[in-house]
Amino acid sequence: MSDVTIAFRLNGRMVSATVAPTQAALECLRDQFALTGAKLGCGEGECGACAILLDGQAALGCLTPAADLDGREVRTVEGLRDGPALGRIQAALVHEGAVQCGFCTPGMAVAAAALLAEHPAPTVEQIRRGLEGNLCRCTGYVAIVQAVQTAAEPTP
Amino acid sequence: MTAPQSWIGQRVPKLDAPDKAAGRTRYVQDLVVPGMLAGAIRRSDRVHARIVHIDTAPAMRMPGVHAVLTAADIDNVPFGHGKDNTPFKGDRVRCVRDEIAAVAADTEAQARAACAAVVVEYENLPAVFDPAEALRPGAPVLHTGHPDNRPFTYDYSHGDLATGEQASAHIVETVFRLPFVTHCCLGTSCIVAEFDARGRLTLHSLTQVPFLYRRDMAAICGLQPEDIRVLQGPIGGAFGSKLDIYPYEPIAVHLARATGRPVRILFSRQEEFLASPTRQPARIRLRSGCDGEGRLTFRDASVLLDNGAYTSWGATTPFVMMQTFSSLYRVPHVRFATEVAYTNNPYSGSFRGYGNLQATFAVESHLDMLAEKVGIDPLTLRKRNVNKVGDVTGQGLRFASCGMQKCLHEAARSAGYRSRRNKLPPLRPGTLRGLGMASMLHVGGGAKIYRSDGCGSVLTLDDFGKATLVTGSTDIGQGSETVLAQMVAEVLGLHIDRVQVVNTDTDVKPWDVGVHASRTSYVAGNSAILAAKQARDKLLAAAAAQFGVPVEMLTLGGGHVLLGDRELEPIDRLVRTLHFSGRHELLVTHAYFEPSSVAQDRGFKGNVSPTYAFGTHVVEVEVELDSGIVRVLAVHAAHDVGRVLNALGIEGQIEGGVVMGLGYALTEELQVRQGQVRNPCFRDYHLLTAPEVPPIHMRFVESADPTGPFGAKGVGEAPAICVAAAVANAVFDATGVRFTELPLSPERVLQGLIDAGVAADPLGGL
The missing domain is CATH 3.30.365.10 (Aldehyde oxidase/xanthine dehydrogenase, molybdopterin binding domain)
Known part of the structure; x- marks a missing residue:
C-alpha cells in the first residue's frame, strides 16, 4: 500500500501531510506536527492519554488511522487554549489541583472538552462517565471531576 | 494568585501544572535529540532456560539497523541490590522478561523487527514459581551463589514471645496472602543516552535517585560517576518504580556507545507490564x-x-x-x-x-x-x-x-x-x-538507609529580586517543587511567583539521596529553609548596615525589607547594592540538611x-x-x-x-x-x-x-x-x-x- 496525502484543519489551521496507511493519527500529530501534548499511554485504546477531538468528538489518537483525519476538523490539547491563556478546562485543572505527574492531563482535558460540548452543564455522574475512558494513576480522579464541574459553571 | 498573609497551608496550584495542562511539558518520552536512534530489547519468552546459542546475523542484515548487542559484546557487569542481575543474560534466562539482545535502528519499528529476527536457541531448565517450593531442598536453583534460593533473610524481635503468650487471654492466628500488583505509571519506561565527543554521558532519565544512579550506572557502564550527567525531565508517574536501575538503562548506554549516536529506549505498554517492577x-x-x-x-x-x-x-x-x-x-x-x-x-x-x-x-x-x-x-x-x-x-x-x-x-x-x-x-x-x-x-x-539521608540546597537571590532554589531533591509529580517554593517565599517574604525551583540536572544541583520514604517535604524542605534563612539574614544585615538600624528591628515582606510596617528598601535594589556598590557580594547561600535519624543496628x-x-x-x-x-x-x-x-x-x-x-x-x-x-x-x-x-x-x-x-x-x-x-x-x-x-x-x-x-x-x- 502506498502513502496517502491528507489535508485537514488542525487547531484552526489547514494543514497537509503524507502518511502511511497503517500510521496512527497520534504518531502523525506527534512526529509530523510536533504536537506532543497527546501521549502514547498504551497504544491499545485503553488509557485515553492520546485523546484528540475529531469534528468536536473525542477520539483515540492511537487507534484512529492518520488517513482518517483527511477533511476533518482536528483539535488537540494544544488547541484548547484561549489565545495565549489556558482554556477554561485547562485553567480549572490547574486550579483544582487535578494535575500531578500530568501524563494523563492532556487526554483528560480533551475528554472534558468533548463532554462539555455535549453537556454544557453536566451532572457529576455525567462527568464521571465522560471520563471513564481516561486512566489516571496519581490523582484518584476526584480533583479532575471537580475541575470539569468548575469549568462547566458559567463565567460570573 | 494574590499574596496571602502566609504561604503555608494555602491552596497553591502546582508550578508545573499550567504547562502540563497546556500539553507543553516535554517528558522524556517526548524528547527528540538530533541523530537519535531507537533502541529495542529482545526478551526471553522462557521462564528458565539455558541459552544454547544466539544468532544475531539475521538482525544485523535488517534495514535501518546500526548495532545489535548481546552479553558477548559488552562488559556485562553484575548490578542491583543483590548484584545478581546483569544488563544482558548471556548463558541463562531466569524469568520471562530477561534481556538477551538489543538493537539500535533508525526507527522503532525497524529496531523491534530486528529484535524479532535474533535467533535464540534455548534448553529449558526446571523452574520454580511457588516461593515455598523454592525453599525446599532439591528445588531448582536460580543462582549458583545461593543454592538454597535464599538471597537473604530478615529477623527481628523485641521482648519475649513466651511472656506475651502467657499474658494473653485471646490469640488469633491467620495466614494472609497478598498478590502481585504493579505501578501502571501512565508514562512507560524510557531513557535517552548520549555521549559527547569527550566521552561524557548524558542520561535523560526517569530515575528517582539521580545521585546514587550516577554512581551505580558508572560502575555498570565502566565510567566515572562525575562523567555522567543525569537530566530528569518531568516524569509520567513513578510511585517507587524508579528507585532501581533496570537492565534497559545500561543497555541504552551500551547501544549509544556502540553506535556513537544518541539512543532512546521506550517501552510499549505490554513491555511495561512484563518488564517493570x-x-x-x-x-x-x-x-x-x-x-x-x-x-x-x-x-x-x-x-x-x-x-x-x-x-x-x-x-x-x-x-x-x-x-x-x-x-x-x-x-x-x-x-x-x-x-x-x-x-x-x-x-x-x-x-x-x-x-x-x-x-x-x-x-x-x-x-x-x-x-x-x-x-x-x-x-x-x-x-x-x-x-x-x-x-x-x-x-x-x-x-x-x-x-x-x-x-x-x-x-x-x-x-x-x-x-x-x-x-x-x-x-x-x-x-x-x-x-x-x-x-x-x-x-x-x-x-536512614544510606550513610546520609540528607539533601543539599543552593539559593540565589538575583539582582531583580527573584529567588532561585537549586535543590538536590526530585519532583515526580507529587508537587515537591511547589511546596519548596512556598517555603522559600515564606522565609523571604516573597510572592511565590518570585521563586523558581531548579531540580532536574545533576551537573547543577547539590547531592540528595533521592525521592522515596516520604522524605522530600521534610528533608528537602528543611534544607531549603536553612538556605533561605541564611539569605534572609544576609539581606537584613546589609539593610541594617546601609540604613543604620538595628537588625532586630527589620523583617522581610512583600519583596521589601520592612522596618515595622514601613517599606525600607526593595529586595532587588538591596541585592544590586550588594553586587555593585563596593561590597561586590553575591547573595548566594547553601545548606546541607541531615535529619536526626540514625542507621539501625x-x-x-x-x-x-x-x-x-x-x-x-x-x-x-x-x-x-x-x-x-x-x-x-x-x-x-x-x-x-x-x-x-x-x-x-x-x-x-x-x-x-x-x-x-x-x-x-x-x-x-x-x-x-x-x-x-x-x-x-x-x-x-x-x-x-x-x-x-x-x-x-x-x-x-x-x-x-x-x-x-x-x-x-x-x-x-x-x-x-x-x-x-x-x-x-x-x-x-x-x-x-x-x-x-x-x-x-x-x-x-x-x-x-x-x-x-x-x-x-x-x-x-x-
Missing part, C-alpha cells in the same frame, strides 16, 4: 494476642516473600514491614521473621508504601479479630493500644509528634463509626452494608526516621450477595500530616493514595501463572476509573512536628497503606466473613460468601 507478593502468617481488656500482648509474624528471579531494592521491603509489626500500636513482645525466595517469576521493586500495605493488611485485620474475641468494638480496642507522642517503641522508633489518637477519633467521627457499625441496613435488596476501620504508621521524613533497632506519619481510614462498603461485588460507598481518611503545607497538594496525595489502595483492595492483580504474565494490558489489569471512585472525606490532624518544616511531615506514601485492611474489615462487618487474601474480587468474595453460607450458590441446584 511489581509490589512483593507476600504470605504472612501472623499470630497476635491480647489480654482480657484488649491490650495487645504480642505479635509473631512469619513472612514469605516472592523475590522473583533477581534482587532489587524492593527485596528490602521487610525493613519497612517490620516497623508496622513492631510499632503500629503498643506491643510489648514482637517477633518478625522473613524468608525471601528466588523464583522464576518477574521480580519485584519498590512501590509506594514499600511492604507496608502487606503488613498493615495483616495487622489491622487482626485487630478487628481480637476485638471480636474480647467483645469490645474495634475502635475501643485500637484506642487502648494507641501510639502516643513521646513513645519509643520496642524497635526504637521515637514519636516526637503523634496524632494517631486524633486520627482514630476524627475518622470514626466523620463516618459515624461507633453508632453505625454492625447495624447498617442494606440500601438495596440482595446487598449487605458495613463499616471497617484501619490505621497506619509509616516513616514521615525519610529512612544489626538487630534493626534505632530511630530510622526523624518523624512518622499516622492515619486512620474508615470505609463503608456494600456487598452484593449474588455477584460478590464489593462497592465502596465512602472513605473517611484522617491523616497526621504534621502541618498542611499546600492544602491543594495534600488533598491530591490523599485522594490518589486512597484510590491506589482501593485498587489493591478490590481489583488489581498482575496474574502470574507458571512465570508468565497473563494480563499485560489495561483491558485485563483493572485500574479503577472515575465512575468507580467513592466520595473521600479527608481530615487533617496537625500534630506540629517539632523538627518538621513549619511542623510538617511527609505523607506521600501514607494514604495507600491502610485502605485494603479497612475494606476487608468493612466486608466482615457487612457479611461476617473474614477475607484474608487480596484482591477482594467478585469471584473470591462470592466463593467466600457461599462457603460461609451467607450467599446461596447460584449453581447449587445443578
Whole structure:
C-alpha cells in the first residue's frame, strides 16, 4: 500500500501531510506536527492519554488511522487554549489541583472538552462517565471531576 | 494568585501544572535529540532456560539497523541490590522478561523487527514459581551463589514471645496472602543516552535517585560517576518504580556507545507490564494476642516473600514491614521473621508504601479479630493500644509528634463509626452494608538507609529580586517543587511567583539521596529553609548596615525589607547594592540538611526516621450477595500530616493514595501463572476509573512536628497503606466473613460468601 496525502484543519489551521496507511493519527500529530501534548499511554485504546477531538468528538489518537483525519476538523490539547491563556478546562485543572505527574492531563482535558460540548452543564455522574475512558494513576480522579464541574459553571 | 498573609497551608496550584495542562511539558518520552536512534530489547519468552546459542546475523542484515548487542559484546557487569542481575543474560534466562539482545535502528519499528529476527536457541531448565517450593531442598536453583534460593533473610524481635503468650487471654492466628500488583505509571519506561565527543554521558532519565544512579550506572557502564550527567525531565508517574536501575538503562548506554549516536529506549505498554517492577507478593502468617481488656500482648509474624528471579531494592521491603509489626500500636513482645525466595517469576521493586500495605493488611485485620474475641468494638480496642507522642517503641522508633489518637477519633467521627457499625441496613435488596476501620504508621521524613539521608540546597537571590532554589531533591509529580517554593517565599517574604525551583540536572544541583520514604517535604524542605534563612539574614544585615538600624528591628515582606510596617528598601535594589556598590557580594547561600535519624543496628533497632506519619481510614462498603461485588460507598481518611503545607497538594496525595489502595483492595492483580504474565494490558489489569471512585472525606490532624518544616511531615506514601485492611474489615462487618487474601474480587468474595453460607450458590441446584 502506498502513502496517502491528507489535508485537514488542525487547531484552526489547514494543514497537509503524507502518511502511511497503517500510521496512527497520534504518531502523525506527534512526529509530523510536533504536537506532543497527546501521549502514547498504551497504544491499545485503553488509557485515553492520546485523546484528540475529531469534528468536536473525542477520539483515540492511537487507534484512529492518520488517513482518517483527511477533511476533518482536528483539535488537540494544544488547541484548547484561549489565545495565549489556558482554556477554561485547562485553567480549572490547574486550579483544582487535578494535575500531578500530568501524563494523563492532556487526554483528560480533551475528554472534558468533548463532554462539555455535549453537556454544557453536566451532572457529576455525567462527568464521571465522560471520563471513564481516561486512566489516571496519581490523582484518584476526584480533583479532575471537580475541575470539569468548575469549568462547566458559567463565567460570573 | 494574590499574596496571602502566609504561604503555608494555602491552596497553591502546582508550578508545573499550567504547562502540563497546556500539553507543553516535554517528558522524556517526548524528547527528540538530533541523530537519535531507537533502541529495542529482545526478551526471553522462557521462564528458565539455558541459552544454547544466539544468532544475531539475521538482525544485523535488517534495514535501518546500526548495532545489535548481546552479553558477548559488552562488559556485562553484575548490578542491583543483590548484584545478581546483569544488563544482558548471556548463558541463562531466569524469568520471562530477561534481556538477551538489543538493537539500535533508525526507527522503532525497524529496531523491534530486528529484535524479532535474533535467533535464540534455548534448553529449558526446571523452574520454580511457588516461593515455598523454592525453599525446599532439591528445588531448582536460580543462582549458583545461593543454592538454597535464599538471597537473604530478615529477623527481628523485641521482648519475649513466651511472656506475651502467657499474658494473653485471646490469640488469633491467620495466614494472609497478598498478590502481585504493579505501578501502571501512565508514562512507560524510557531513557535517552548520549555521549559527547569527550566521552561524557548524558542520561535523560526517569530515575528517582539521580545521585546514587550516577554512581551505580558508572560502575555498570565502566565510567566515572562525575562523567555522567543525569537530566530528569518531568516524569509520567513513578510511585517507587524508579528507585532501581533496570537492565534497559545500561543497555541504552551500551547501544549509544556502540553506535556513537544518541539512543532512546521506550517501552510499549505490554513491555511495561512484563518488564517493570511489581509490589512483593507476600504470605504472612501472623499470630497476635491480647489480654482480657484488649491490650495487645504480642505479635509473631512469619513472612514469605516472592523475590522473583533477581534482587532489587524492593527485596528490602521487610525493613519497612517490620516497623508496622513492631510499632503500629503498643506491643510489648514482637517477633518478625522473613524468608525471601528466588523464583522464576518477574521480580519485584519498590512501590509506594514499600511492604507496608502487606503488613498493615495483616495487622489491622487482626485487630478487628481480637476485638471480636474480647467483645469490645474495634475502635475501643485500637484506642487502648494507641501510639502516643513521646513513645519509643520496642524497635526504637521515637514519636516526637503523634496524632494517631486524633486520627482514630476524627475518622470514626466523620463516618459515624461507633453508632453505625454492625447495624447498617442494606440500601438495596440482595446487598449487605458495613463499616471497617484501619490505621497506619509509616516513616514521615525519610529512612536512614544510606550513610546520609540528607539533601543539599543552593539559593540565589538575583539582582531583580527573584529567588532561585537549586535543590538536590526530585519532583515526580507529587508537587515537591511547589511546596519548596512556598517555603522559600515564606522565609523571604516573597510572592511565590518570585521563586523558581531548579531540580532536574545533576551537573547543577547539590547531592540528595533521592525521592522515596516520604522524605522530600521534610528533608528537602528543611534544607531549603536553612538556605533561605541564611539569605534572609544576609539581606537584613546589609539593610541594617546601609540604613543604620538595628537588625532586630527589620523583617522581610512583600519583596521589601520592612522596618515595622514601613517599606525600607526593595529586595532587588538591596541585592544590586550588594553586587555593585563596593561590597561586590553575591547573595548566594547553601545548606546541607541531615535529619536526626540514625542507621539501625544489626538487630534493626534505632530511630530510622526523624518523624512518622499516622492515619486512620474508615470505609463503608456494600456487598452484593449474588455477584460478590464489593462497592465502596465512602472513605473517611484522617491523616497526621504534621502541618498542611499546600492544602491543594495534600488533598491530591490523599485522594490518589486512597484510590491506589482501593485498587489493591478490590481489583488489581498482575496474574502470574507458571512465570508468565497473563494480563499485560489495561483491558485485563483493572485500574479503577472515575465512575468507580467513592466520595473521600479527608481530615487533617496537625500534630506540629517539632523538627518538621513549619511542623510538617511527609505523607506521600501514607494514604495507600491502610485502605485494603479497612475494606476487608468493612466486608466482615457487612457479611461476617473474614477475607484474608487480596484482591477482594467478585469471584473470591462470592466463593467466600457461599462457603460461609451467607450467599446461596447460584449453581447449587445443578
